[in-house]
Structures are given as structure tokens and as C-alpha cells.
Amino acid sequence: MTGPFTTEAVLAYGYxxxxxxxxxxxxxxxxxxxxxxxxxxxxxFTYRPEHDxxxxxxxxxxxxxxxxxxxxxxxxxxxxCNACPRKPDCTPSRHGREIVRALRPWPHSExxxxxxxxxxxxxxxxxxLTLIEAVRHPAWPDLALAAAALAATAVTGWWLTGHLRATPxxxxxxxxxxxxxxxxxxxYTTVWRSE
Amino acid sequence: MVPGAGTRREVLVSRHxxxxxxxxxxxxxxxxxVLAFRTYTAGAPVPRLVVSESGQELYTGRDVADGQKVxxxxxxxxxxxxxxxxxxxxxxxxxxxxRRAATAALRARGGGDRAGEQVxxxxxxxxxxxxxxxxxxxxxxxxAFTALVGxxxxxxxxxxxxxxxxxHAITDPRQVRQLTAFLSWTAWIASAExxxxxxxxxxxxxxxxxVGNAPTADTVLWxxxxxxxxxxxxxxxxxxxxxWGGHLGWRGRQxxxxxxxxPDQVALTPAQRVTAFFFLVVALLFLAQVLLGGATEHYRxxxxxxxxxxxxxxxxxxxxxxxHLQLSLFWVVAAFLAAGVFLAPLMAGTEPRGQGRLAWTLxxxxxxxxxxxxxxEGLSIHGFVRPGxxxxxxxxxxxxxPRVWQILLAAGMALWAVMMWRVLRPTLARDxxxxxxxxxxxxxxxxxxxxxVGLLARPxxxxxxxxxxxxxxxxxxxxxxxxxxxxxxxxxxxxQLGVVRERxxxxxxxxxxxxxxxxxxxxxxxxLYFSGTPVEHLALGAFFxxxxxxxxxxxxxxxxxxxxxxxxxxxxxxxxxPHRWAVMFLVAVGFWNFLGAGVFGFLIxxxxxxxxxxxxxxxxxxxxxxxxxxxGMLAVALGLFxxxxxxxxxxxxxxxxxxxxxxxxxxxxxMCFATLLPLGLLQLYESVASGYFEARSLGxxxxxxxxxxxxxxxxxxxxxxxxxxxxxxxxxxxxxRHRGRRAAADPATGLTPAPRLSDIREPVDTA
Ligand code: HEM
Ligand SMILES: [Fe+2]
Numbered sequence: 018m019t020g021p022f023t024t025e026a027v028l029a030y031g032y033x034x035x036x037x038x039x040x041x042x043x044x045x046x047x048x049x050x051x052x053x054x055x056x057x058x059x060x061x062f063t064y065r066p067e068h069d070x071x072x073x074x075x076x077x078x079x080x081x082x083x084x085x086x087x088x089x090x091x092x093x094x095x096x097x098c099n100a101c102p103r104k105p106d107c108t109p110s111r112h113g114r115e116i117v118r119a120l121r122p123w124p125h126s127e128x129x130x131x132x133x134x135x136x137x138x139x140x141x142x143x144x145x146l147t148l149i150e151a152v153r154h155p156a157w158p159d160l161a162l163a164a165a166a167l168a169a170t171a172v173t174g175w176w177l178t179g180h181l182r183a184t185p186x187x188x189x190x191x192x193x194x195x196x197x198x199x200x201x202x203x204x205y206t207t208v209w210r211s212e
Numbered sequence: 213m214v215p216g217a218g219t220r221r222e223v224l225v226s227r228h229x230x231x232x233x234x235x236x237x238x239x240x241x242x243x244x245x246v247l248a249f250r251t252y253t254a255g256a257p258v259p260r261l262v263v264s265e266s267g268q269e270l271y272t273g274r275d276v277a278d279g280q281k282v283x284x285x286x287x288x289x290x291x292x293x294x295x296x297x298x299x300x301x302x303x304x305x306x307x308x309x310x311r312r313a314a315t316a317a318l319r320a321r322g323g324g325d326r327a328g329e330q331v332x333x334x335x336x337x338x339x340x341x342x343x344x345x346x347x348x349x350x351x352x353x354x355x356a357f358t359a360l361v362g363x364x365x366x367x368x369x370x371x372x373x374x375x376x377x378x379x380h381a382i383t384d385p386r387q388v389r390q391l392t393a394f395l396s397w398t399a400w401i402a403s404a405e406x407x408x409x410x411x412x413x414x415x416x417x418x419x420x421x422x423v424g425n426a427p428t429a430d431t432v433l434w435x436x437x438x439x440x441x442x443x444x445x446x447x448x449x450x451x452x453x454x455x456w457g458g459h460l461g462w463r464g465r466q467x468x469x470x471x472x473x474x475p476d477q478v479a480l481t482p483a484q485r486v487t488a489f490f491f492l493v494v495a496l497l498f499l500a501q502v503l504l505g506g507a508t509e510h511y512r513x514x515x516x517x518x519x520x521x522x523x524x525x526x527x528x529x530x531x532x533x534x535x536h537l538q539l540s541l542f543w544v545v546a547a548f549l550a551a552g553v554f555l556a557p558l559m560a561g562t563e564p565r566g567q568g569r570l571a572w573t574l575x576x577x578x579x580x581x582x583x584x585x586x587x588x589e590g591l592s593i594h595g596f597v598r599p600g601x602x603x604x605x606x607x608x609x610x611x612x613x614p615r616v617w618q619i620l621l622a623a624g625m626a627l628w629a630v631m632m633w634r635v636l637r638p639t640l641a642r643d644x645x646x647x648x649x650x651x652x653x654x655x656x657x658x659x660x661x662x663x664x665v666g667l668l669a670r671p672x673x674x675x676x677x678x679x680x681x682x683x684x685x686x687x688x689x690x691x692x693x694x695x696x697x698x699x700x701x702x703x704x705x706x707x708q709l710g711v712v713r714e715r716x717x718x719x720x721x722x723x724x725x726x727x728x729x730x731x732x733x734x735x736x737x738x739x740l741y742f743s744g745t746p747v748e749h750l751a752l753g754a755f756f757x758x759x760x761x762x763x764x765x766x767x768x769x770x771x772x773x774x775x776x777x778x779x780x781x782x783x784x785x786x787x788x789x790p791h792r793w794a795v796m797f798l799v800a801v802g803f804w805n806f807l808g809a810g811v812f813g814f815l816i817x818x819x820x821x822x823x824x825x826x827x828x829x830x831x832x833x834x835x836x837x838x839x840x841x842x843x844g845m846l847a848v849a850l851g852l853f854x855x856x857x858x859x860x861x862x863x864x865x866x867x868x869x870x871x872x873x874x875x876x877x878x879x880x881x882x883m884c885f886a887t888l889l890p891l892g893l894l895q896l897y898e899s900v901a902s903g904y905f906e907a908r909s910l911g912x913x914x915x916x917x918x919x920x921x922x923x924x925x926x927x928x929x930x931x932x933x934x935x936x937x938x939x940x941x942x943x944x945x946x947x948x949r950h951r952g953r954r955a956a957a958d959p960a961t962g963l964t965p966a967p968r969l970s971d972i973r974e975p976v977d978t979a
Contacts, residue, residue: 025917028894032890036885039885109972123789124792124796127792127796127799128796131796131803131877132803134878135877135878138878138881138885139885142882142886145886145924146886146924149920153920188789188792189788
């Protein structure tokens with residue numbers, strides 16, 4: 018006995034609670050990995066929200082040149098880049114350094130989905146364990162613990178399902194999404210010229 | 213750019229990387245050499261002769277060696293364990309013998325506190341005379357030995373199968389006596405104090421109050437030190453990366469825009485096409501392995517019947533587990549070898565004549581070794597083979613395959629190394645020894661090399677010596693060289709695809725060598741805390757293996773974050789990336805490296821934890837999450853990468869790849885979190901609270917809570933097999949059915965050009 022509760026109940030519901038914590042941890046991992054990946058593509062560059070532009074390590078600006086539903090493309094002037102001594106470490110392109118801002122570029126988008134999917138597996142498991150224990154020993158003070166565990170599971174589940182929904186796989190598909198199909202390629206050129 | 217004959221390409225990274233990597237490796241293996249020497253000279257001694265106080269001969273050193281052979285040949289190391297090493301269903305026979313002998317001695321003295329103190333002193337006193345090589349047992353110890361010969365005779369002659377062993381497992385009285393001598397010796401080194409020390413040869417393992425065994429001061433001290441080492445190590449690494457990470461050279465550079473070739477445009481070399489058959493074999497071995505795992509698991513959930521069938525007559529627990537472990541190595545290794553065969557021509561640009569035929573030879577050799585060794589193990593466990601037989605019996609856990617098969621397997625891998633050499637020779641000749649092709653080749657060579665070290669473990673050698681060399685394979689393989697080869701191979705795949713620059717890949721590989729070798733080489737000793745080796749094995753093992761967790765944490769957070777599809781790939785959709793699921797499996801590898809190897813490994817790594825935990829459920833939890841999670845997922849990733857080119861684009865079963873990915877991962881997570889982890893935690897608690905002997909008893913393992921937890925994994929296992937393994941088999945079958953497009957060989961030179969997988973494209977628009 019642990020207080021008014023049986024030891025087994027405390028262990029079972031405690032483990033279920035531990036699973037929920039682990040699930041929350043996985044959710045954080047997903048976010049963290051996404052942020053690191055963002056750092057890798059924009060390392061050394063700073064975003065200036067007031068201008069919606071990036072500043073590169075050589076203090077040059079990258080302006081927005083295009084966008085679709087999930088991404089925004091920025092580019093520096095080719096003349097500036099091609100004259101820059103740090104170009105080899107920066108870009109292979111003759112047309113100016115580009116940066117794409119995506120919420121999460123693939124594969125990190127789908128890695129996030131993977132981590133969040135596994136987090137939900139843990140939540141399902143917590144619910145399963147709680148129910149099994151409650152059926153095995155449906156005695157009064159223990160059931161209060163079961164109810165608490167179940168409530169916590171439901172809240173965590175709801176919260177993490179929301180996160181999973183908000184994490185698209187983001188795989189750059191074989192075909193453009195319909196409404197963007199026509200706009201896509203030329204637009205860069207257009208925007209570029211107007212700049 | 214094109215180097216002429218005799219000139220080598222410059223090394224792409226700073227020489228400091230090479231020097232640092234060499235230094236770390238040399239230091240690690242120097243210390244390992246010292247430890248090997250100490251294992252031989254300061255390990256627990258095997259007496260020439262054991263006598264009773266009255267001078268009567270009880271057993272000889274030869275009996276101990278022969279007894280170990282009997283133990284191994286009957287597959288007992290895959291059922292229970294000695295000195296904590298082996299299977300987890302049966303008892304730990306060291307702890308078992310010690311408990312029974314001490315209880316018998318206590319009873320003979322009439323029980324009570326005084327008797328207890330006497331027994332403790334008797335068992336702890338070291339009556340071994342190194343000059344004559346004679347060990348003297350007290351009267352109580354000698355009587356206990358005689359009594360236990362009788363006990364084990366009955367135990368192993370049992371006609372029933374309700375322990376999971378085959379009926380009448382061992383009946384030859386001489387063998388039982390030798391076996392008991394072996395167990396008695398392990399119990400002696402577990403309780404007799406080392407000369408000049410206040411703890412036993414095994415650092416007081418197992419916990420057994422009857423003989424005064426409790427954790428030593430070293431066990432506690434080095435646990436604390438290794439915990440601190442881990443925290444400092446992680447802090448230092450993240451600090452260093454934060455400060456200098458920008459110089460690693462993979463930050464912030466824009467990736468090239470790439471045109472990935474559609475699999476239909478990629479024409480394969482003859483050997484590459486043979487890998488289709490490799491991967492089918494891999495898939496089938498995988499299937500067999502998990503089905504045997506199901507049988508093994510069933511014993512734990514319901515020991516006495518297999519849905520009404522007496523399975524133990526044909527497939528006793530220890531045989532099922534032997535095959536389950538062996539196959540797990542075979543299919544993973546086969547996938548690695550096949551991936552090497554597939555990647556080498558990509559690196560070299562061409563494939564020489566005859567490579568396809570060699571690939572067939574390799575596959576046939578592997579099939580013969582796999583099949584032959586499995587049959588030999590079956591015959592041995594069923595008692596048809598003499599213990600220690602060259603052809604038919606070895607059966608150390610993980611190094612189960614009998615010696616001749618072990619040699620053949622090493623030879624097979626050597627053949628593979630020759631095949632790599634044939635293809636890569638021109639590339640290697642042109643390139644600096646510090647660059648990617650050499651790293652790939654050298655880390656590949658290490659795989660047969662390290663495996664061959666396992667041949668130094670012979671069934672009749674002293675246990676500490678066999679365990680020392682055994683863990684060169686079990687540990688150094690998975691925790692150092694396979695990690696390195698994996699990194700080299702994966703980095704190379706990405707370089708070929710154009711999503712990682714070669715220089716970046718090389719930096720990652722050197723970083724890997726340094727980080728993995730810093731902890732992983734000497735960290736091998738975390739398996740030898742209590743095997744009869746001197747205390748420095750424990751100290752160094754604890755300290756350095758804690759360092760292994762550092763790269764696992766770091767590389768997971770970084771987990772291939774340097775893989776970049778070009779900026780345009782995300783916005784334009786002209787050439788989709790063909791390896792979505794191979795990359796996702798690699799993401800899974802990173803995840804399980806962190807959770808299964810890093811977290812679950814460290815969970816059982818501190819000496820003080822291992823003291824109570826070794827050989828219990830948390831080891832199974834770690835082993836599954838890391839072996840399947842890291843190397844299983846990796847093998848599947850390599851398979852899917854090659855199969856993508858072996859199957860025509862319009863036949864590629866994208867959906868089944870996805871199903872397999874999610875099922876394998878969800879199934880594995882369920883297995884760990886529903887069953888293995890909670891079961892292990894409860895067992896650890898039982899071990900500390902009631903005793904190690906109790907926690908390993910069949911009575912505890914088949915208790916109600918345990919049984920319920922064992923059944924709880926069923927949904928996960930079913931999903932794993934049906935949703936995960938079967939689709940992979942199907943994809944592998946499609947590979948064999950289509951086998952890709954054939955590239956034409958150059959009739960003059962006999963060289964087949966290797967395909968390019970991608971082309972670099974400049975941004976399409978012009979200003
Ligand atoms: C991918 C990497 C790894 C793999 C594939 C792996 C695999 C395994 C396997 C299969 C075992 C069971 C061996 C046996 O039955 O005798 C084991 C045991 C063990 N592993 Fe790992 N491991 C990995 C990494 C690690 C790491 C990083 C640590 C700790 C820092 C660790 C600590 C341990 C310990 C202490 C044991 C001994 C447990 C016992 O004997 O009861 N492992 N590992
Ligand atoms: Fe290890």
C-alpha cells in the first residue's frame with residue numbers, strides 16, 4: 018500500500034503518467050530538430066522582419082522573390098554575390114545566393130511527423146494500460162487515480178493530435194499543387210526583374 | 213581537375229582531422245592492449261585442482277574447461293547465464309550455484325546468526341595456492357559441491373519441458389559433473405576475495421547476502437564518476453559546437469539545385485543487379501528471425517504450452533533464441549554487404565568484368581554459412597554433437613556459430629573486401645588516403661577484421677578471456693565500427709545523390725571517428741565489470757562508455773540536418789527526390805540511436821545499476837531498441853535505396869514502403885514501452901529489493917504481472933510482423949522480379965559504366 022492506494026495501482030498509473038511525459042518530450046524533440054535544421058540553411062544569416070529581408074554575413078541583403086503556400090524564396094543580387102570573396106562557401110549559383118524559408122523543409126518536416134506519431138503511440142499505450150489496470154482492480158480509491166490518469170491522457174492526446182495535424186509531411190511532391198501550377202516558374206524571373 | 217597518373221587528389225579537409233582521429237584510435241587500442249594483457253595475467257585464476265580439506269579430489273581445471281564446453285554446447289548460454297552473461301529466461305547459474313551452496317552450508321551448520329557469519333567467512337576466504345595451483349574447499353563447500361552435482365543431474369535430466377529446455381537435456385553423468393565443476397568455479401570466483409582486496413574476483417557480483425556480496429566502493433565511485441563524465445561531455449560538446457560549429461563547414465551554404473535521375477534512367481551494373489537477390493534473402497531471413505522471436509516470446513508469456521503443442525521437444529527455448537539472435541546478425545550483415553556491392557561502382561564510376569559472378573559467389577557462400585551454422589546449432593542443442601566440436605558446437609551468446617562456420621563467415625566477408633578492392637582500386641589510387649573513398653574502404657575492411665578477432669574466444673578458455681574477445685565483436689562491431697561504416701556509407705549515398713557536399717560528409721565522418729572511438733573502444737569494458745577481470749576494467753569501462761552517449765545525443769539532434777534538398781527543390785517540382793522512405797528510415801536510425809542506444813543503454817551502464825541489472829529485462833529492452841532500431845532500420849534503409857533502382861518507377865510500391873516504415877517503428881516502440889521497459893524496471897526493483905537470485909527465478913518471471921505484460925506486446929508484435937516485415941518482403945520480391953535496367957559493358961575493356969544518380973543543374977532562370 019502506498020497511502021490509500023495499492024502499490025500496483027500507483028505503479029501502473031505512474032508508468033502511464035511517465036509515458037505521457039515521454040510523449041511530451043518527443044514532441045519537444047520534434048520541434049527542436051526542426052529548429053536546428055532551420056539554422057543549418059540560414060546559419061550566419063539574420064532575418065529582418067521589418068523589411069522582410071535577410072542580411073548575409075557580408076552585410077548584403079536578400080530580398081523576397083517568390084512564394085508559394087508553404088515557402089518563401091529570398092535572393093541576393095547576383096552582381097554582389099559574384100564579386101563576393103566568400104562566395105565559394107556560400108553558394109554554387111551564379112544568380113545570387115538564395116534562401117528558402119519553409120516552416121519545416123523536408124525531410125525535417127516528415128521527421129517531425131515521425132516523432133509526433135511515436136509520441137501519440139505512447140499516449141495510446143498510456144490509455145491502454147490505464148484501462149487494463151482499472152478493469153483488473155476496480156476498487157474505489159484506486160479508481161480516482163485511474164480517472165486522473167485517463168483525464169491527463171485525454172488532454173495530452175488532444176494536444177499532441179493537434180500538433181501532428183499541424184505537421185505536414187511536406188515532401189516535395191512529383192506534381193505542383195494545382196492552383197500553383199501555372200504561376201510557378203516564371204514568377205521568379207518576373208519578381209526578379211521588377212526588383 | 214582530372215588527376216594524371218601518379219598524382220593523388222588533395223585531401224579535402226584539414227590534416228588536423230586526420231591526426232586527431234588517428235590519435236584517438238591509437239590511444240584507444242593501446243589501452244585495449246594493456247587491458248587484454250591484464251585480462252590474461254590478472255583475471256580470476258582457474259585452479260589446476262580443487263580438493264576438499266581431507267585432500268579428496270573434487271574437480272580439476274580441465275573439468276572447468278570441459279564443463280564450459282558442455283554449458284555452451286547445450287545452448288545453456290541462450291537459456292540462462294553465467295556471471296550475468298547469456299539468456300534471461302533461465303537462472304543465472306553462478307548466482308544459482310552460489311545460493312544453493314551457501315544455503316546448504318548454512319543448513320549443515322544448523323542455521324542462526326553465528327552459522328551465517330561462519331558461512332560468509334568460509335566462502336570469502338581465498339584458499340587458492342597459486343604456487344601449487346591447488347584450491348581447497350572447506351568441508352561445507354565440498355559437501356555442497358557433491359550435493360549440487362546430484363541437483364543438476366536431476367535438473368537437466370528432467371523429462372518435462374516446463375522450463376523451456378528440451379526433455380532429458382543432459383543425461384551423461386560425466387558431463388553433468390563437469391558442468392557442475394564449471395558452475396562451482398564461477399561461484400568460487402564470485403565469492404572468494406581477490407588477494408589483497410576486500411572484494412571478490414567479480415567485484416562482489418552477484419549480490420548475495422549469504423556470502424557477504426554487496427556493491428564495492430569502486431562500483432559506487434566509478435558510477436558517480438561516469439555520470440559526471442557524461443554530463444560534462446555533453447555540455448562540452450554542445451558548447452564546442454555552439455562556439456565553433458560554424459567552421460565545420462556545413463552551415464548555411466546554399467545547396468546545389470539537383471536533377472535526380474528517375475530510377476528508369478539509371479542503368480545498373482551486373483553486380484548491382486545481383487543485389488536484388490541479396491535483398492530478397494535479407495527480407496526472408498528477417499521474416500524468419502521475427503517469427504522465431506515470436507516463438508521465443510511465447511515461452512516467456514506461456515512457458516508450458518504453445519497453443520496446446522509441446523514445442524520444446526523440437527524447438528526448445530534456447531534453440532529458438534539461438535536462431536533468433538544469429539539471424540538478426542545474418543540479415544543485417546547481408547544487407548550491409550549488399551549495400552557495399554551496390555555503392556562501390558557508383559564511387560568508382562565503373563565495374564570490372566566478373567564482379568557479377570563474384571557477387572553470386574558471395575551470396576551462395578553466405579547462404580551456406582547461414583544455413584549450415586543454424587543446422588549445426590540445432591544438432592548441438594539436441595545433443596548430437598560432442599561439446600567443443602570444431603564443426604558443430606561453440607555457442608557463445610552472439611558468437612553461436614561453430615568454429616568452422618565462424619571461419620567461413622570471416623572468409624566470406626574477406627571475399628567481400630576483395631570485391632570492394634577490385635572495384636575501388638582505380639579510385640583509391642587517384643585519391644588521398646584521407647578522403648571519402650579510402651574512409652569507405654577502410655571502415656569496410658574493419659568489419660571482417662573485427663569479426664575475426666572473435667576467433668580468439670575458444671569454448672575451453674577461461675571465461676574472462678572468452679568474454680573479453682567475444683565483446684570485441686559484440687561491442688566493438690556495433691558501437692564503433694558499424695557506426696563508422698554506416699556513417700561512411702550513408703554519407704556516400706547522399707554525396708552521390710548530391711544532397712550533401714563531399715567535404716561536409718568527410719568532416720562528419722572524421723567527427724564520428726573521433727567521437728565514437730573516444731568512448732566506444734575502451735567502452736567495450738562495460739560488458740566486463742563482473743566477469744572476473746581486475747577492477748581497472750570496471751573503472752575504465754564505466755568512464756569511457758559514458759562518453760559513448762555524447763555522440764549519440766549530438767548526432768541525433770544534428771541527425772542528418774545537413775541533408776539539404778536544394779532550395780528550389782522545395783518550390784519547383786520537376787524532379788522528385790526518389791528516396792523518401794530510405795531517408796525516413798535513416799531518420800528512424802537517428803531516433804533509435806538516441807533512444808535505444810543512448811538512453812536505454814545508459815540506463816543500464818553505470819556499474820552500480822549493472823550490478824543489479826545485468827542479465828535482466830532492461831538489457832533486453834536496450835538490445836531490441838538498439839539492434840533493431842539502429843541496425844535493423846538501417847538495413848531496411850539500405851535495401852530500399854538499392855531497390856528503388858531495381859524496381860521500375862511505375863512499379864515502385866510507395867504505399868507499402870510507407871506502411872512498412874510506420875509499422876516497424878510503431879511496433880518496436882510498442883514492444884519497448886508496453887513490455888520490455890516496464891518489465892525490466894519491475895525486475896530491477898525485485899533484484900534490489902529481494903535479491904538477484906530471486907529476480908532471475910522462473911517463479912518470478914512467470915508471475916501474474918509479468919505474464920500480463922508479456923501478452924501486452926502482442927498487438928505491437930503483430931503489427932511489426934504483418935505491417936512491417938511482410939511489406940518489406942514484398943518490395944524485395946519486386947526487386948528480384950524486375951532487377952532494374954542493365955547497363956552495357958564496354959566490349960573492349962570489360963568495364964561496365966556505373967550510373968549517375970543525379971545531375972547538378974544551375975538555376976533555370978537568368979537575370
Ligand atoms: C547501436 C548501438 C548499440 C547496440 C546495437 C547495442 C546492443 C546491445 C546488445 C545486443 C546487448 C546485449 C548483449 C548481451 O546479450 O550480452 C547490449 C548490452 C549492453 N549495452 Fe548496448 N548496444 C548499443 C549501444 C550501447 C551504448 C551506447 C551503451 C551505453 C552507453 C550500451 C550499454 C550496454 C550495456 C551496459 C550492456 C550490458 C547489459 C547486460 O549485459 O546485461 N550499449 N547492447
Ligand atoms: Fe557495449
